[in-house]
Amino acid sequence: MDATKILLDESEIPTHWYNVVADMPNPPAPPLGPDGKPVGPEALTPIFPMALIEQEVSGERWIQIPERVREALRLWRPTPLYRAHNLERALGTPAKIFYKYEGVSPAGSHKPNTAVTQAYYNSEAGIKRLATETGAGQWGSALALAGQMFGLDVHVYMVRVSFEQKPYRRAMMETWGAEVFASPTDRTEAGRKVLGENPDTTGSLGIAISEAVEVAASNADTNYSLGSVLNHVLLHQTVIGQEAKKQLDKIGEYPDMVFAPCGGGSNFAGLAFPFFADKAAGKEVRLVAVEPTSCPTLTRGVYTYDYGDTVGLTPLMKMHTLGHDFVPPGIHAGGLRYHGDSPLVCQLYEEGLVEAIATPQLATFEAGVTFGRTEGIIPAPEANHAVRAVIDEALRCKESGESKTLLFNMCGHGHFDMSAYEKYFAGELVDYEYPEEAVKEALKRIPKLDAA
Numbered sequence: 418m419d420a421t422k423i424l425l426d427e428s429e430i431p432t433h434w435y436n437v438v439a440d441m442p443n444p445p446a447p448p449l450g451p452d453g454k455p456v457g458p459e460a461l462t463p464i465f466p467m468a469l470i471e472q473e474v475s476g477e478r479w480i481q482i483p484e485r486v487r488e489a490l491r492l493w494r495p496t497p498l499y500r501a502h503n504l505e506r507a508l509g510t511p512a513k514i515f516y517k518y519e520g521v522s523p524a525g526s527h528k529p530n531t532a533v534t535q536a537y538y539n540s541e542a543g544i545k546r547l548a549t550e551t552g553a554g555q556w557g558s559a560l561a562l563a564g565q566m567f568g569l570d571v572h573v574y575m576v577r578v579s580f581e582q583k584p585y586r587r588a589m590m591e592t593w594g595a596e597v598f599a600s601p602t603d604r605t606e607a608g609r610k611v612l613g614e615n616p617d618t619t620g621s622l623g624i625a626i627s628e629a630v631e632v633a634a635s636n637a638d639t640n641y642s643l644g645s646v647l648n649h650v651l652l653h654q655t656v657i658g659q660e661a662k663k664q665l666d667k668i669g670e671y672p673d674m675v676f677a678p679c680g681g682g683s684n685f686a687g688l689a690f691p692f693f694a695d696k697a698a699g700k701e702v703r704l705v706a707v708e709p710t711s712c713p714t715l716t717r718g719v720y721t722y723d724y725g726d727t728v729g730l731t732p733l734m735k736m737h738t739l740g741h742d743f744v745p746p747g748i749h750a751g752g753l754r755y756h757g758d759s760p761l762v763c764q765l766y767e768e769g770l771v772e773a774i775a776t777p778q779l780a781t782f783e784a785g786v787t788f789g790r791t792e793g794i795i796p797a798p799e800a801n802h803a804v805r806a807v808i809d810e811a812l813r814c815k816e817s818g819e820s821k822t823l824l825f826n827m828c829g830h831g832h833f834d835m836s837a838y839e840k841y842f843a844g845e846l847v848d849y850e851y852p853e854e855a856v857k858e859a860l861k862r863i864p865k866l867d868a869a
């Protein structure tokens with residue numbers, strides 16, 4: 418039988434990050450200030466260290482990974498690539514299914530790849546504390562871990578509904594020394610404003626971002642750290658796809674299709690962008706982002722300039738958006754709740770170079786359970802979106818008799834999400850399509866810009 422697990426040596430951890438900007442047919446649309454003019458790098462210095470700002474605007478194809486960061490990554494990298502023999506057999510598909518498993522990191526997802534990198538650059542810049550937001554808790558725990566590794570305090574603004582539903586994620590962050598607050602809080606002007614208008618709000622990522630950005634902007638020793646969306650975050654995740662290419666290469670394989678769940682776009686970019694480099698050079702490979710029907714940013718959002726947060730503290734970014742005041746339906750258990758998406762992913766999607774599909778919640782959990790029962794790993798609910806898409810494609814291969822090679826990102830395990838599985842088994846989850854009307858309504862509140 419062909420290999421099940423394809424491993425690399427520590428020495429094979431990539432030495433450089435891959436910057437997709439170098440291979441994009443058009444330069445990325447710049448972030449804009451409230452006046453509609455592009456914001457220069459200096460506008461970001463109150464909240465980010467210069468090294469990360471330089472990466473944010475870089476057009477260099479390869480950016481060297483500092484040795485201290487590679488050393489930190491060695492704790493869990495290289496991550497394994499698996500061939501899903503058991504899933505293939507259960508489906509009876511001629512397709513070959515491979516998955517990159519990022520759940521082996523201490524926090525259980527791909528997020529520490531950028532968390533340790535951001536902590537490193539901030540500590541080098543003399544910063545004492547990082548403020549951030551977290552939704553499901555994956556990003557907050559990744560940054561708590563990284564803060565501990567590089568001697569930084571970490572303050573996490575956790576979306577209230579998750580704070581209440583996920584006490585173990587909170588305990589995990591506290592174990593790694595972080596302080597966690599249920600957002601919106603009364604600690605910030607942004608939080609007080611939202612609470613004043615709607616005291617019972619369940620919170621949202623957009624609100625929590627407003628709070629963390631405000632704290633970072635108003636304290637010299639505190640910077641802000643974001644777990645997805647921004648160019649430098651996507652850059653740091655490209656270690657995933659580079660490793661996967663090397664692993665597939667070792668066994669003489671190359672994917673026809675690459676799938677990843679898409680919230681802010683970082684794990685999709687992390688796996689897919691290194692393959693985009695081949696695509697840009699003429700190779701045929703399809704790159705598919707998978708999102709929930711309840712937060713269908715790429716597939717139903719409008720491509721325009723919008724704020725990254727609810728209150729409007731961030732620069733305007735050109736992206737597919739559901740509106741910066743989007744609050745996800747309370748019934749949604751699958752993560753991937755951000756109102757916007759990475760501008761790089763959005764631009765490539767708009768240009769037809771990457772694809773996107775949306776899947777309903779129940780089908781994703783069904784796929785996750787099938788995966789757990791065949792491959793053993795219980796996926797994070799976010800990862801279930803990619804599992805669903807891959808299973809559907811493998812079943813299409815069964816119909817047509819095609820033997821495609823499919824690769825996806827098993828970007829995290831679901832050990833802290835068992836209450837979502839519990840709800841699924843109890844029949845308490847429902848499918849939800851985000852209504853077209855709500856998108857239209859929200860778009861009325863998007864800033865009007867001549868430049869957009």
Ligand SMILES: *Cc1c(COP(=O)(O)O)cnc(C)c1O
Pocket residue numbers: 526527528555556644645646678679680681682683684685752753797799800828829830
């Ligand atoms: C945060 C997270 C996501 C969504 O964020 P992206 O930036 O789109 O990767 C997906 N899966 C897991 C496991 C996560 O922790």
